[in-house]
Amino acid sequence: MSVTADEVLDCSGLACPMPILKTKKAIDALEPGKILKMIATDAGSQSDIDAWTNRTGHVLVDSEVSGDKFIFFIQKKA
Amino acid sequence: MGTTRRLGIIAGHGTLDAAYPPLILATSAAALDMEAAIFFTFYGLEIIKKGQADKLQVAPIGNPAMPVSVPNIVGMLPGMTAMATRMMNGWMEKANVAKISELLEMAQMAEVRLIACQMTMDVMGIKKEDLMDGVEIGGATTFLAYVGEDAISLSF
Numbered sequence: 458m459s460v461t462a463d464e465v466l467d468c469s470g471l472a473c474p475m476p477i478l479k480t481k482k483a484i485d486a487l488e489p490g491k492i493l494k495m496i497a498t499d500a501g502s503q504s505d506i507d508a509w510t511n512r513t514g515h516v517l518v519d520s521e522v523s524g525d526k527f528i529f530f531i532q533k534k535a
Numbered sequence: 536m537g538t539t540r541r542l543g544i545i546a547g548h549g550t551l552d553a554a555y556p557p558l559i560l561a562t563s564a565a566a567l568d569m570e571a572a573i574f575f576t577f578y579g580l581e582i583i584k585k586g587q588a589d590k591l592q593v594a595p596i597g598n599p600a601m602p603v604s605v606p607n608i609v610g611m612l613p614g615m616t617a618m619a620t621r622m623m624n625g626w627m628e629k630a631n632v633a634k635i636s637e638l639l640e641m642a643q644m645a646e647v648r649l650i651a652c653q654m655t656m657d658v659m660g661i662k663k664e665d666l667m668d669g670v671e672i673g674g675a676t677t678f679l680a681y682v683g684e685d686a687i688s689l690s691f
Contacts, residue, residue, distance in 0.1 A: 481566035
C-alpha cells in the first residue's frame with residue numbers, strides 16, 4: 458500500500474513526549490483529509506500514535522518500520 | 536464519547552526527576568485535546584520560579600535507584616548532589632529528552648494552566664514576581680473545583 462503524504466514531520470532522535478506534541482501541532486496546521494507522514498525513532502511512539510489517533514479521531518492510515526525508524530501516515534479527520 | 540476531558544496534577548517536589556512527569560503528562564494531555572492544569576505546591580514551586588527550571592537538582596543520598604549506585608555515606612559528601620545532577624542532565628541530553636524549561640514553554644503554549652499554591656508560597660516566602668510570567672495563583676479549592684468536574688487527578 459502506498460500513501461502519498463501532504464506534509465512530512467521528522468521527529469527522529471526526539472524522546473517522549475516531543476513526537477506527539479509536534480505531531481499534534483503539524484496535524485492542527487493541515488486541512489482535513491490531508492495526510493501527515495511522521496518519522497520517529499522513539500519506540501514508544503508506536504503505542505503513543507495508536508493511542509493518540511484513537512483518542513483524537515485522526516486516522517492512522519498506514520505505518521511501517523524501516524531500520525530504526527517508525528513511519529506513520531496520519532490523515533487529519535474531517 | 537464518555538471520555539475524560541481534563542487532567543489535574545499536583546507537583547509537590549522540586550527535584551529534576553520529579554519535575555518531568557507532571558510536565559510530560561500535562562503537555563501530552565493537551566496534545567490529546569484535553570484540558571490540563573498543574574498545581575505547584577511546596578517544593579514543586581521551585582519548578583516555576585523564574586530562571587530555575589533548568590537548575591533543578593537530583594540528590595544521590597537516600598536514592599537507591601540512581602543508575603549509578605551511590606552509598607549514602609558517599610552521597611552526603613559536599614558536591615555529590617551537583618555531580619549526580621550533572622550526570623542526570625547528561626543522560627537526559629543523550630536521550631534527547633526536552634529540558635524542563637522547554638516543557639514549561641510547550642505547556643504554556645498548549646494553554647496548560649500552571650497554578651501556584653498561595654499558602655505554600657506564603658510559607659516559603661515566595662512572591663508572585665519570583666514566579667514565571669503566566670502562572671496563576673490559587674488555593675486548594677481552585678484545584679478541587681477544577682478536578683471536581685470529571686477529571687483525572689494525579690500527584691507527584
